[in-house]
Amino acid sequence: MKVAILGFGTVGQGVYEMLQKARDLEPGPVLVRPGKADADYKVTDISAITGAPSVGAVVEVLGGIEPARTWVEQALQAGKHVVTANKALVAQCGPELAAVAREKGVALLFSAACGGGVPFLHNLALSTRSDDILSVGGILNGTTNYMLDAMQSRGADYAEVLKDAQQLGYAEADPTADVSGLDALRKIMLACAVAFEKLPCEGLYNEGIESLTADDVRHFRGMGYTCRLVAKGGPVGDTVFAFVEPTLVPASAAECAVKDNYNLARYEAKCAGDIVLIGQGAGRYPTASAVLRDLSDVIAGQRVMMPQACVRVTADCSGCGHPYYVRLPEAFAGKLPCDKVAVDNGIARVITKALTVKEMHDTAAALRTRGAQVFFAGIEE
Amino acid sequence: MKVAILGFGTVGQGVYEMLQKARDLEPGPVLVRPGKADADYKVTDISAITGAPSVGAVVEVLGGIEPARTWVEQALQAGKHVVTANKALVAQCGPELAAVAREKGVALLFSAACGGGVPFLHNLALSTRSDDILSVGGILNGTTNYMLDAMQSRGADYAEVLKDAQQLGYAEADPTADVSGLDALRKIMLACAVAFEKLPCEGLYNEGIESLTADDVRHFRGMGYTCRLVAKGGPVGDTVFAFVEPTLVPASAAECAVKDNYNLARYEAKCAGDIVLIGQGAGRYPTASAVLRDLSDVIAGQRVMMPQACVRVTADCSGCGHPYYVRLPEAFAGKLPCDKVAVDNGIARVITKALTVKEMHDTAAALRTRGAQVFFAGIEE
Numbered sequence: 001m002k003v004a005i006l007g008f009g010t011v012g013q014g015v016y017e018m019l020q021k022a023r024d025l026e027p028g029p030v031l032v033r034p035g036k037a038d039a040d041y042k043v044t045d046i047s048a049i050t051g052a053p054s055v056g057a058v059v060e061v062l063g064g065i066e067p068a069r070t071w072v073e074q075a076l077q078a079g080k081h082v083v084t085a086n087k088a089l090v091a092q093c094g095p096e097l098a099a100v101a102r103e104k105g106v107a108l109l110f111s112a113a114c115g116g117g118v119p120f121l122h123n124l125a126l127s128t129r130s131d132d133i134l135s136v137g138g139i140l141n142g143t144t145n146y147m148l149d150a151m152q153s154r155g156a157d158y159a160e161v162l163k164d165a166q167q168l169g170y171a172e173a174d175p176t177a178d179v180s181g182l183d184a185l186r187k188i189m190l191a192c193a194v195a196f197e198k199l200p201c202e203g204l205y206n207e208g209i210e211s212l213t214a215d216d217v218r219h220f221r222g223m224g225y226t227c228r229l230v231a232k233g234g235p236v237g238d239t240v241f242a243f244v245e246p247t248l249v250p251a252s253a254a255e256c257a258v259k260d261n262y263n264l265a266r267y268e269a270k271c272a273g274d275i276v277l278i279g280q281g282a283g284r285y286p287t288a289s290a291v292l293r294d295l296s297d298v299i300a301g302q303r304v305m306m307p308q309a310c311v312r313v314t315a316d317c318s319g320c321g322h323p324y325y326v327r328l329p330e331a332f333a334g335k336l337p338c339d340k341v342a343v344d345n346g347i348a349r350v351i352t353k354a355l356t357v358k359e360m361h362d363t364a365a366a367l368r369t370r371g372a373q374v375f376f377a378g379i380e381e
Numbered sequence: 382m383k384v385a386i387l388g389f390g391t392v393g394q395g396v397y398e399m400l401q402k403a404r405d406l407e408p409g410p411v412l413v414r415p416g417k418a419d420a421d422y423k424v425t426d427i428s429a430i431t432g433a434p435s436v437g438a439v440v441e442v443l444g445g446i447e448p449a450r451t452w453v454e455q456a457l458q459a460g461k462h463v464v465t466a467n468k469a470l471v472a473q474c475g476p477e478l479a480a481v482a483r484e485k486g487v488a489l490l491f492s493a494a495c496g497g498g499v500p501f502l503h504n505l506a507l508s509t510r511s512d513d514i515l516s517v518g519g520i521l522n523g524t525t526n527y528m529l530d531a532m533q534s535r536g537a538d539y540a541e542v543l544k545d546a547q548q549l550g551y552a553e554a555d556p557t558a559d560v561s562g563l564d565a566l567r568k569i570m571l572a573c574a575v576a577f578e579k580l581p582c583e584g585l586y587n588e589g590i591e592s593l594t595a596d597d598v599r600h601f602r603g604m605g606y607t608c609r610l611v612a613k614g615g616p617v618g619d620t621v622f623a624f625v626e627p628t629l630v631p632a633s634a635a636e637c638a639v640k641d642n643y644n645l646a647r648y649e650a651k652c653a654g655d656i657v658l659i660g661q662g663a664g665r666y667p668t669a670s671a672v673l674r675d676l677s678d679v680i681a682g683q684r685v686m687m688p689q690a691c692v693r694v695t696a697d698c699s700g701c702g703h704p705y706y707v708r709l710p711e712a713f714a715g716k717l718p719c720d721k722v723a724v725d726n727g728i729a730r731v732i733t734k735a736l737t738v739k740e741m742h743d744t745a746a747a748l749r750t751r752g753a754q755v756f757f758a759g760i761e762e
Binding site: 014018021022023024025117118119122123126127129130131251252253254256257259269270271272273274275276277278279280283285286288289290292293295296297299300301302303 | 395399402403404405406498499500503504507508510511512632633634635637638640650651652653654655656657658659660661664666667669670671673674676677678680681682683684
């Protein structure tokens with residue numbers, strides 16, 4: 001099968017290279033920006049791809065919503081299978097694009113959009129056919145895991161590890177989407193859509209790691225915990241819960257073994273039990289390898305990753321909860337139902353009683369509007 | 382697709398139950414022993430399955446070589462897809478059965494034969510289509526992992542944890558295949574066949590945990606290590622290496638997070654990097670879930686797990702090596718190239734210089750023929 005590529009950045013180049021060696025696959029035209037077509041196989045007009053009968057599948061690695069959405073839809077309409085690594089696109093337009101793919105009898109797969117090289121959505125989708133998924137989650141952002149791992153192992157401060165992450169190419173010049181938890185949130189939205197046929201679009205909570213300090217990390221270590229940025233989702237009534245927050249995990253958890261910029265994805269299925277998958281969540285070749293596995297899956301006959309019945313829902317995070325570690329000014333500590341409080345130099349470090357995710361995130365937001373510096377992390381029981 | 386089942390033990394019953402709820406699948410006739418057909422759907426003659434046009438696929442969960450081999454071949458010849466959980470069968474007859482499946486254009490998948498509910502062979506096979514696999518391995522036997530985990534966490538002795546494992550149904554009355562490493566060895570043989578197109582049949586080494594004592598475990602803990610029974614395989618020249626041995630892993634390794642009777646499978650691919658998969662390696666529903674995933678994969682169009690080019694080879698374990706922990710009578714300690722030796726009460730505990738797997742296993746075998754009590758474990762670097 002000849003495979004065209006939309007976009008020729010880091011991942012696009014990796015896909016092109018892997019296509020040259022893959023079984024039953026070969027590289028086709030690559031769409032680049034006007035003026036950048038410096039080789040025979042590079043084209044600048046999408047119609048050179050959608051109109052080419054020899055092209056069987058299109059890989060989209062442009063990122064962003066437009067023009068990716070328009071071109072993916074045109075490719076599907078033209079009867080081409082589409083494999084995309086674009087989480088923003090699938091989170092926003094997944095159900096509609098999947099409907100076009102279904103109508104045209106072609107595939108729309110997006111493993112690389114969640115977990116990079118970790119074979120998460122592929123296995124999740126396969127399991128849904130015969131098993132009930134009870135929960136999904138994990139460490140879905142490699143940039144912040146690199147930063148947290150470095151802070152934990154070297155005792156370094158936030159600003160220092162962010163700079164390191166940028167120099168290593170793990171973090172972008174504007175790291176907001178990573179460090180705020182938004183990137184991980186988009187990924188857990190996709191996992192919920194695949195696992196529960198519900199794409200949560202509102203009522204979601206994401207707390208990042210921007211306010212974490214080396215002092216906090218020292219406290220976690222003293223408590224025997226490791227801090228990871230964890231995403232979680234699960235069914236609740238007619239909807240799902242889905243959130244991202246810093247999480248303190250005990251030394252025995254698989255999450256602690258996730259070093260550097262690796263990802264960990266997990267799901268619990270009624271029959272299969274707990275399944276944990278660890279691998280590289282980003283980078284040229286790991287992400288390209290997820291794209292290539294999807295393409296091999298297309299050749300084997302696989303078509304559907306976004307379930308036909310998938311609907312958009314407002315998430316409900318008012319039913320799931322756990323204790324939290326909260327660091328905040330002493331004056332505000334009374335706002336929380338405390339189990340333990342330690343105060344030092346006007347700073348309170350609180351272990352709360354069990355709070356719902358909604359309660360904790362809403363309380364932190366309210367305190368911040370009053371000028372309080374707050375960091376919080378869920379505690380894994 | 383209607384699915385017949387050969388064998389109605391623990392796993393067969395789980396498969397039957399899951400088939401009743403799975404998408405696009407339904408249970409068909411179940412083959413039981415003569416005199417055991419106490420319900421309409423139970424049959425005692427294989428021809429009631431191979432001759433039934435409505436049966437699209439056959440699940441084989443009998444175990445052992447015969448009559449499983451004959452019946453699987455008859456099912457394939459009759460144009461039925463086959464999914465099996467039988468590692469002994471695939472390790473012994475896999476290439477020939479795969480040839481029959483290929484000739485008839487039907488599937489032969491065997492995910493459940495290696496790693497139980499862990500989606501190992503499925504992902505490995507998918508990765509081989511576009512990536513080069515560099516190594517395979519992991520904790521592939523849940524019984525011994527339960528025992529090692531209990532010895533490590535409770536300080537219990539071997540006999541005690543074996544009894545516990547038997548009472549919990551994790552270990553059979555005759556636990557030899559598990560505790561000797563033979564079960565894990567068969568699984569790594571299958572992984573080598575899928576990953577490297579080479580099924581190693583001779584030149585293999587397996588060391589089990591029968592000679593492990595609570596004293597050894599105390600020493601590992603003092604050294605900061607956890608003991609796991611680890612299988613490894615990889616390409617070497619025109620063949621592969623493949624072995625099973627107790628292995629001391631550092632606290633940071635994902636293997637340490639594998640508790641109770643769980644399994645961990647890992648592979649390294651050139652582009653995807655390290656992929657680690659953790660889940661339940663045995664039990665009714667986890668194993669049945671692997672069978673059901675294979676059946677869903679058959680419906681999607683997947684046919685091949687054992688590569689067409691797969692050949693039988695003699696393994697070569699003379700090129701891979703590492704240091705070992707060896708406990709043996711003081712009088713024999715001079716037989717090993719030692720880095721460190723501690724002697725207590727006539728018992729020497731040695732950390733060796735790097736030895737090849739062949740050297741260490743052969744040396745231990747030679748010492749045992751001279752009556753020496755020896756335990757050894759590879760040390761993960």
